[in-house]
Every structure is written in structure tokens, then in C-alpha cells.
Amino acid sequence: MSAAWIPALGLGVCLLLLLPGPAGSEGAAPIAITCFTRGLDIRKEKADVLCPGGCPLEEFSVYGNIVYASVSSICGAAVHRGVISNSGGPVRVYSLPGRENYSSVDANGIQSQMLSRWSASFTVTKGKSSTQEATGQAVSTAHPPTGKRLKKTPEKKTGNKDCKADIAFLIDGSFNIGQRRFNLQKNFVGKVALMLGIGTEGPHVGLVQASEQPKIEFYLKNFTSAKDVLFAIKEVGFRGGNSNTGKALKHTAQKFFTVDAGVRKGIPKVVVVFIDGWPSDDIEEAGIVAREFGVNVFIVSVAKPIPEELGMVQDVTFVDKESLSSLLVWLGHLWMT
Incomplete structure (x- = not known):
């Protein structure tokens, strides 16, 4: 599937950050x-890779033991397994297939x-220690060598700062969609x-349920x-x-995206709307209202829409549609490649 329709989620820039960069040679220094x-x-x-020192242990997201889910922090996994201490160091990362039941x-x-x-x-082992010099364009919290050890100030800011957005996921909780697709x-x-890469300096997300x-x-x-967002969603x-x-x-455009609710000045506002078929009321008018509030609206169909429904969306410049099942397949391919 082509990646050209990624903007249908309003998250294209963030997802593109996951695409591979130039490959280094086997003899290159750790990145x-x-x-x-x-x-x-x-x-x-x-x-x-080369992990910096002084990482805040309590803020690591690590899933599994020995074999870790790829969404885990590499440095967190390395400390967890005992490959390095919190003072940092070289780590070798091996990619592995997905699995079930990552343990705590x-x-x-x-x-x-x-x-x-x-x-x-992925799993981690002790990296090569012949050089501590890093190469490539990576942002590191490690200080350059100066001949004496510098006192570190704990870094409290988290998240992917290159993917700042305030995102509302608007899910369908109606009888029309049913419990199974609601869970999907x-x-x-x-x-x-x-x-x-949710964090204080990265994207923020919230959740709204549409029903009666x-x-x-x-x-x-x-x-x-x-991980807190994930647990909240499960509840x-x-x-x-x-x-x-x-x-x-x-309601989302008017009540969710407010300063009191956590919206940030100058950050793009996005609402991703999940629907099954066509809603009971006028979503096109609601999309116009949302746009007037400066909110980018993107519609994802949980079931493949029929041609008559697609024809009801007139302003394709601010409303796109895509099948959720196809989207899940594409994202699964993205995670595995």
C-alpha cells in the first residue's frame, strides 16, 4: 500500500519519522x-548505538523482559537487562519478530x-567499547568529552518534540458499531x-466517545x-x-480544544473521527464548524464506506476517508519493516 495517504490521519509527519534513515557500515562507531x-x-x-548517561529511570517505557516490544525505549531495555548502567554506554540492538505475552x-x-x-x-547485548565517539545526526542528552566529568541536570522534558500536535480521537460508541468494533x-x-512518542514536549492526545x-x-x-494513555483507553x-x-x-471542537483542557498555543489541533457507515446526524456541517475553530478533521471509516456515502463528503480538502482495516494492515507493515 502506498504511503501517500498517510495525511488522512493528520499524523503524516510523525509517522514519516519512523522511516529508515541511511544505513551505516558495520565498522561505523555507535550512533x-x-x-x-x-x-x-x-x-x-x-x-x-550509544546510550547517554543520567536518563530518568522512572520515565522509561519498557515492555517485556529479555525480548522487548519494539515500542520500548532501547536504553531503558538495556538498563533493565543489565547490559549498561544508568551512566550510559554502547549497546547492540537486534531486531526480532513480533510476539505475544511480553512479561512484566x-x-x-x-x-x-x-x-x-x-x-x-528487539533484544539488546553489550555493545562494542572500542570507541565512544558517536556519529550521525542524532540528538543526544550526553555531554561531549571535556576532560572532566560534568554535573548533569536531570532531564524532565519527554516526548517526540518533532511531532508536536494536540490530537483528539473521536471514537464511535453507538449501537450501530457494536461492542466488537468499538474494541477494535x-x-x-x-x-x-x-x-x-507522547510526552510533555511531544504530541498530546485525548479521547471523546460519540453516542447519543x-x-x-x-x-x-x-x-x-x-502507557498512561494506553491504560486510560482500556478503561x-x-x-x-x-x-x-x-x-x-x-462538542469536541468547542469544548475539548480549550486552554483549560490543555490545548497548547501554536500547536496544530487535529481530530481523528472514527465512523461505521454514516452517522445519524450531519457530520459535514460539524466539520465546517470544527474548521472554523482551527481544528483539522480527518475521518476514518471502521467499515468500508459505500460510494453513496463517499459522495456526501463534498470538501475533500479537509475531510479524507480510509478503511480502518486497511490502515491497521499498513501500520502493521510499517512496524515490521
């Missing part, structure tokens, strides 16, 4: 990475998390949240880590009722 570089950010079967283990000051399934994995939406949003009456499940300001219950998506979209 400097940050405390929060994840396994899925390394697009090679084997790579030598407390080791070396890091409590890894359970994850039922992920599409790609939740699982999908959880996977996207894990791969976005819209309900804001959580705001942008409520959670600033991917969202199915509401039922009519699929008044247009009403929910208006």
Missing part, C-alpha cells in the same frame, strides 16, 4: 541516541510493563498512542505518557445509543 529512542526507531536488523519484570530499578501482543520486538477502535488508538450524547473520556492535559466503556457523530464533533 548516539536519546534516552527515549525506541526499538521501532532503529530500522536495521542489527545496530550499534522489575529489574535494575526499572519495572517493565506487560503487553499482550506487538508486531515487532480502542485497540487501534492504543497502538497509535504507543508509537507517537458525546462524552469526553479524557483531555489533552490528563496524561503525558503513552473506556461502551455507551451505546445513536451515532450522533456530528454532534460529538461540534
Whole structure:
């Protein structure tokens, strides 16, 4: 599937950050990475990296033990396994296939998390120590050598700063979609949240459920880590009722994207709307209202829309549609390649 339609989610820039960079030679020095570089950010079967020192252990996201889900922090996994200490050092990363049942283990000051399934994995071993000089264009929190050890100030800012966006996921919780596809939406949003690089300096996300009456499940300001967002999504219950998506979209534009709710000045505002077929009310008018509030609206169909429904979307410059099942297949391919 072509990657040309990625902007249908309003997240194209963020997803493109996951594409592979130029491959280094086998004899190259380790590539400097940050405390929060994840396994899925390394697009090679084997790579030598250099973890900085002084990473905040409590902010690492690590899933599994020995074999880690690719959404885990590489440096966090290396400390967890005992390959390096929190003073940093060289690490060799090996890409592995996805698996089920990543276990939760407390080791070396890091409590890894359970994850039922992920599409790609990695493991870590001691890296080569012949050189500590890093190459490539990577942002590192490590200080350059100066002949004396510098006192480090703990880094509190987290997240992918190159992917700043305030994102609302508007899921369909109506009887029309049913419990099974409602859970499909939740699982999908959880996977996207894990791969976005959510953090104080990165993207922020919230969740709204459309049904008879819209309900804001959580705001942008409520959670600033991917694992907290994931757990919050799992707790969202199915509401039922009519699929008044247009009403929910208006409510999101007017009540969700406010300063008090955590919206940030100068940051793009995006709402990703999930629908099954066509909603009970006027979503086109709601999209216009949202655009007037400066919100970019993107529609994802959980089931493939019929031609008559596609024809009802007149302004294709601000509304795009794509099949969620196809999107999940493409994202799975992205994670595995």
C-alpha cells in the first residue's frame, strides 16, 4: 500500500519519522541516541548505538523482559537487562519478530510493563567499547568529552518534540458499531498512542466517545505518557445509543480544544473521527464548524464506506476517508519493516 495517504490521519509527519534513515557500515562507531529512542526507531536488523548517561529511570517505557516490544525505549531495555548502567554506554540492538505475552519484570530499578501482543520486538547485548565517539545526526542528552566529568541536570522534558500536535480521537460508541468494533477502535488508538512518542514536549492526545450524547473520556492535559494513555483507553466503556457523530464533533471542537483542557498555543489541533457507515446526524456541517475553530478533521471509516456515502463528503480538502482495516494492515507493515 502506498504511503501517500498517510495525511488522512493528520499524523503524516510523525509517522514519516519512523522511516529508515541511511544505513551505516558495520565498522561505523555507535550512533548516539536519546534516552527515549525506541526499538521501532532503529530500522536495521542489527545496530550499534550509544546510550547517554543520567536518563530518568522512572520515565522509561519498557515492555517485556529479555525480548522487548519494539515500542520500548532501547536504553531503558538495556538498563533493565543489565547490559549498561544508568551512566550510559554502547549497546547492540537486534531486531526480532513480533510476539505475544511480553512479561512484566522489575529489574535494575526499572519495572517493565506487560503487553499482550506487538508486531515487532528487539533484544539488546553489550555493545562494542572500542570507541565512544558517536556519529550521525542524532540528538543526544550526553555531554561531549571535556576532560572532566560534568554535573548533569536531570532531564524532565519527554516526548517526540518533532511531532508536536494536540490530537483528539473521536471514537464511535453507538449501537450501530457494536461492542466488537468499538474494541477494535480502542485497540487501534492504543497502538497509535504507543508509537507517537507522547510526552510533555511531544504530541498530546485525548479521547471523546460519540453516542447519543458525546462524552469526553479524557483531555489533552490528563496524561503525558503513552502507557498512561494506553491504560486510560482500556478503561473506556461502551455507551451505546445513536451515532450522533456530528454532534460529538461540534462538542469536541468547542469544548475539548480549550486552554483549560490543555490545548497548547501554536500547536496544530487535529481530530481523528472514527465512523461505521454514516452517522445519524450531519457530520459535514460539524466539520465546517470544527474548521472554523482551527481544528483539522480527518475521518476514518471502521467499515468500508459505500460510494453513496463517499459522495456526501463534498470538501475533500479537509475531510479524507480510509478503511480502518486497511490502515491497521499498513501500520502493521510499517512496524515490521
